[in-house]
Amino acid sequence: MLTTRLTRAFGIEHPIVLAPMDLVSGARLATAVTAAGGLGLIGGGYGDAEWLKREFAAAAGTRVGCGFITWSLARRPGLLDLALEHGPAAVMLSFGDPAPFADPVRSAGVPLLCQVHTLEQARRALDAGADVVVAQGGEAGGHGVGTRSTFTLVPDVADLVADRSPDTLLLGAGGVTDGRGLAAALALGADGVLVGTRFWATQEAGASARAQAHAVAADGDATVRTSVYDIVRRYDWPAEYNGRLLRNRFTDRWHGREPELDAHLPQAAAEFGAAVSAEDFDVAHLIVGEGVGLVRDIVPAGDVVRRMARDAAVRLGRGAPRKAALSG
């Protein structure tokens, strides 16, 4: 059993939180993670009120939270009220200044999770009154700053929190894919983990079977951090953010040649749109992190939670002794 400050604060069994992946983390996945003893977060993403209402309704009766892309939420602030009306277990804010939204969340008595990618962002999250800081390294799939990595960012933020706000909790994120990753994150000073890619590759995720099969075949060298898909989608990400996803013919062609992509945008966008419809992942984007190399099967999310917790406990000397933990 891995009892941590996180499991006690949230009344959960395992210190494992589902990353609120845009459209991927719907009610089905979030409730499966919660039912297995973790904490599920619905992915509010760029913000679609109808989708959010439907997923909260589908999750009714199971305790789940919700996450937003902060800069996008700033354009549709009503979405936060919508989420808060459902009494979420937590609200997570990523990618942008959480300060304008911190008061309504905390006034509603809902724990505020703030995702950070650098020590500087962690300082601002503490200033905003985060109850939980999620320190995510650049190995994570999807957007982030990408300049720091989980292995050093987690202890850096752990020391910052211990010094400035010792009651704030800390989740490690980015590359946490199995029990080894959970054990490592706890050893580095986290109170729990936020997991994306491994839950993306489960039966309950809002991801296509074709995309999942593609990811299962990929190894850990197969991803890249790039902005080319934000350019081709005409998304307004702040300049410091880019995203990790599978390398393919499209990234090989345009990554590092962004001005040229800008100049060819109409054609490239048409090619991209057609590839998304056809699920042609040589051109379409497939968002997973470096941990994809450790994903070798598509399983129920509950199995992921239970295996991860059990294996981590053994590695930390908290479970039944097993010879393989350190000795060979």
Added chain:
Amino acid sequence: MLTTRLTRAFGIEHPIVLAPMDLVSGARLATAVTAAGGLGLIGGGYGDAEWLKREFAAAAGTRVGCGFITWSLARRPGLLDLALEHGPAAVMLSFGDPAPFADPVRSAGVPLLCQVHTLEQARRALDAGADVVVAQGGEAGGHGVGTRSTFTLVPDVADLVADRSPDTLLLGAGGVTDGRGLAAALALGADGVLVGTRFWATQEAGASARAQAHAVAADGDATVRTSVYDIVRRYDWPAEYNGRLLRNRFTDRWHGREPELDAHLPQAAAEFGAAVSAEDFDVAHLIVGEGVGLVRDIVPAGDVVRRMARDAAVRLGRGAPRKAALSG
């Protein structure tokens, strides 16, 4: 006590190996690490025969190994014979194809350590017959490929080794700075760690007090991976390599503007040379990794070894119980 396959294979007390940092890891530092129960490696670097002879002579009587920059060693292959004449505890090869040097090392009965930065390089290291694979993430200071991070590369390589060459040992490297990092690397599947930055910041390191004071003041956000110092030093690094070091006025000016730097090389090189002489680290390079944020004092290397091992043992449930390990 952290007994692992590494401590048994090398007859050492703690699974901690000194990174063979060019000129920094001399006899003084390497023997201090070995004397404290780890394994010291002298930094052969770009290859200076006189320096190497002097350091091996100074280390006589203490078991130390030696590391080389492989592509540079290929131009001065006699240096390997020089090292092997001293009966090193190990030879480590980094940055390039180890195959041409593997036979002489192994024929001499000396364990061969191969540093890798990607899963693809790990496959080649196994093909070359490495006794120990050092999986180093991009958070490390100095040169590397920089596309993978410690948190995912270590378990990726652990699985590869288990599948293809289960007797090969694995060191985790890149961001390992304290007992948290050692515990995390072992949890991720390593048999031990290779440590650079934390040993750079010790009393026995070949680093200036002024440089060390600068690094102690830096936080973990303060580094960057760049090629600008290889350009200004006219070093012939293969295209896939760049290096992590402290950000400063020089990197702010030239990083991302490499063609412009090429065009201004004579002036930039003169400015750089003067800054190195003056120890002006606004312009001169100061090579440390992301773990620099956790370095807050300059201590004897033996203290680093002992503290790291003791704290990691506690975190892995191998030492005296301590309340802080997981609970807050």
